[in-house]
Amino acid sequence: MNAVEYSLNAGAGNPFSEDPSLQMAATPIWREAMFPLDWMALRSSPVYYGCGIPAGEGEPVVVVPGFLASDLSMTELYWWLARIGYRPYFSNVGHNADCPDHVASLLLETIRRAYRDTGQRVRVVGHSLGGMLGRHVALDYPEYVNLVISMGSPFKDAVKAHPLLHAATESLRGVHGRHVAKNVKPSCFSGHCTCSFVKNMIAPEEYEVAHFAIYSKRDGVVDWENCIEDDTSLNDEVNCTHLGMAFHPGVYRVLASRLRQAAEGHHEPGY
Numbered sequence: 033m034n035a036v037e038y039s040l041n042a043g044a045g046n047p048f049s050e051d052p053s054l055q056m057a058a059t060p061i062w063r064e065a066m067f068p069l070d071w072m073a074l075r076s077s078p079v080y081y082g083c084g085i086p087a088g089e090g091e092p093v094v095v096v097p098g099f100l101a102s103d104l105s106m107t108e109l110y111w112w113l114a115r116i117g118y119r120p121y122f123s124n125v126g127h128n129a130d131c132p133d134h135v136a137s138l139l140l141e142t143i144r145r146a147y148r149d150t151g152q153r154v155r156v157v158g159h160s161l162g163g164m165l166g167r168h169v170a171l172d173y174p175e176y177v178n179l180v181i182s183m184g185s186p187f188k189d190a191v192k193a194h195p196l197l198h199a200a201t202e203s204l205r206g207v208h209g210r211h212v213a214k215n216v217k218p219s220c221f222s223g224h225c226t227c228s229f230v231k232n233m234i235a236p237e238e239y240e241v242a243h244f245a246i247y248s249k250r251d252g253v254v255d256w257e258n259c260i261e262d263d264t265s266l267n268d269e270v271n272c273t274h275l276g277m278a279f280h281p282g283v284y285r286v287l288a289s290r291l292r293q294a295a296e297g298h299h300e301p302g303y
Contacts, residue, residue, distance in 0.1 A: 057192040063252040063273055070276025071108070077281035080112065085285060086292035088117035091155060091178075092146040093291070096123040096139060098160030098184075098278075100200065106159070108279040109287075116288060118155075121146045128161055129204060133227040136165050143169060143176050153178035153241075155291055159278050160184050160254070167243060168232045174240040179294040181287060183246045183277040184259055187233060192255035242294045246286055248272050 074080050093113050095106040103110075103122040113120040125138045146154045155178055156166035163182025170177040186193060246268050247259040253274035260267045268290070270282040277283050 056195050057255040057258075059194045059252050059255060060250075061194045061196065061252040063250055064275050067273045067275035070272045070280040073272075074108070074279045074281050074284065077284075079281040079284050079288075082112075082116040085116065085288035087288075088113070088119075088291060089295070090117065090119050090150070091291070091295055092121060092150045092152055093118045093155040093157060094121045094123055094139070094143055094146055094166075096125070096156065096158035096162030096166055097128050098158075098162050099197070100127065100129050101159070101162075102127045105278055109157070109284075112284060118291070119146075119150060121154075123162070125165075128165075131227075132161070132165060132168075132229040136168050136229055139165055140169050140173060140176075143173070147176045155179045155181070155294065157181045157287060158183065158185060160186075160274065163187065163245075164233060165229070167236075168229050170241050170243065171232045171236055171239065172228060177241050179242040179244075179291070181244045181246065181290055182259070183283060184248065184251055184254060184256075184274050185245070186254040186258035187245075188258045192258045194253055197253060244268065244290050246270055246277065246283055248274070248277065 078084055095103070095109050095113070097103055097105045103124070106122065110120045110122060121142055123139050124142045125135045128135055143154045143156065154176055156170065158164070158166035158180070160183070163180070163185030164187050166177075166180045167182060167185070167187055170180045243261075244266050245259055245261050247256045248270050249256050250271060251259070251274045268286040270277070270280060270286065272280040272282060
């Protein structure tokens, strides 16, 4: 049974399986096996040591892992941000495999703590689903968020991803998935859900905070066109895998530039 057949069979009998907001994409998922090369490129780059990039001045930055990942996947990014002058925070959301609205509530707690600790609105950097969660919190709580940068996040109104990703969400909605995702409901990870997370993805209000998107045409998990803003000035292209976005020198170079840009106020309100 191939991945497409598995995904379709997993949704058999599920009234929420027919969902136009979730679409299959024939992404080159085989490329993801090369993500260790992205990590090696980082370790051999001057960017890793903070050379040739703008530094921070103690601004708070919360890093958010992608779907099925934990803060462990953001460790490299966390310590790099600390080295170049920012005050990083892990998301403290556990494994990002639960109801997105529930996970977003945990992320909000961390963002509020960072805001209280520093007295500054927080920068949020999220990988994949982590970027979508960051955007969601920024839309509902702009008083706490200064900036959101998404990395390979399919935030358009229809998520286009490899069938294996859809199969994983179906599994979490199943009986065995409840051992991992205790707050997942039958409509979770679908456009049928009425939670505020889905609303902010399908029909977002105008942003009051800066928001930027990093994407790669080599992404093997999600359709890169699903990860970009209509305003091209808000997008930055990199050349790495989807998994490698958490530790690639090109991504880190963009992050340093966008974080500094926001700190210096070089963006219009709503951007």
